[in-house]
Amino acid sequence: MPAKTSFSWDKARRRRFGVWRYRELLPINDDIEPVTMCEGGTPLIRVNRAVNGNVYVKFEGGNPTGSFKDRGMTVGVTIAKHLGVEGVVVASTGNTAASAAAYAARAGLKCVVVLPRGGVARGKLAQSLLHGAKIVEVDGVFDDALEEVFTEAVINGKRDLYPLNSYNPWRLEGQKTIAFEIVDELSEVPEAVVVPVGNAGNISAIWKGFKELYNYGLINKLPKMIGVQAEGAAPLVATWKTGSNALIEVEKPQTIASAIRIGKPVNWLKALNAVKESGGVFITVSDNEILEGVKDLARYEGIGVEPASAASLAGYRKAVEMGLIDRNGLAVLIATGHALKDPDTITKYFSY
């Protein structure tokens, strides 16, 4: 006698995977064939030991190239291919480059990545090399690399190279699916969503996702968006504190978390509006708090993240301590990238 089960192949097969499962909520014509590797659909993991409370980690390290950038890149590269360009170009602290390189390879497009010399974690650099991207290094930080891409691609009008930085709206369209998955999996809207913030695209995108669900009547409340920056790279926190809408740039951003080492975030105004509208807050965490977060996720929960990702755990702890969010409220921490991205930081700070 076979055991009884409610499993049905039919039901299982009806469920498409990841980002493209929400295709009806993406502004893309049905006849466009996606360039996809089944990105998204990442684990939402209940954490118990690293923090008390009702807390989940959305582990974006589970994406094909190991960061949430894949959600945006599948949409961005799909559009690039549809436009018939020769290739794509990005400035990056590393993960955007790794993702662009992989998706461009899959689409049969050239890929040029512009990186801050010496400022990219080793795993990410290796991925760009692996997928055959052309690497251009500039002296300075990410902001200088972005300037370079902007001047080349937009001002000098290199139309054969499609720019895929996070001012590209298609990437944000893909990244908003993080919000859809959270609601889909939890069947409720968390009180707070905590996001590490660099160029501020992701926090803007996730808010856009929640707002759309709300506007379509699919949810009836919205979460507080908590944006977390590293102390040495916190232009949005500085701006937030002034209460005005004039960005306070950070000339030489410094933090161990290279993915959020950004002084002039492109999406600063969108992010500022998102956090304000949500009733949330921008806060800073120190590099030590970030490393503490990396360690606790790894040793108490088994979740390996790169430093920038642990800013969300560090930020959650701080926000609770400061009374900014309810200690018992449902919270989701976005763990943006995988530990293997940055092996050097791990071996340096967690040596035996």
Ligand SMILES: *Cc1c(COP(=O)(O)O)cnc(C)c1O
């Ligand atoms: C890109 C990235 C961030 C920052 O996201 P923004 O959209 O630039 O704010 C944070 N963590 C990791 C691992 C990233 O790759």
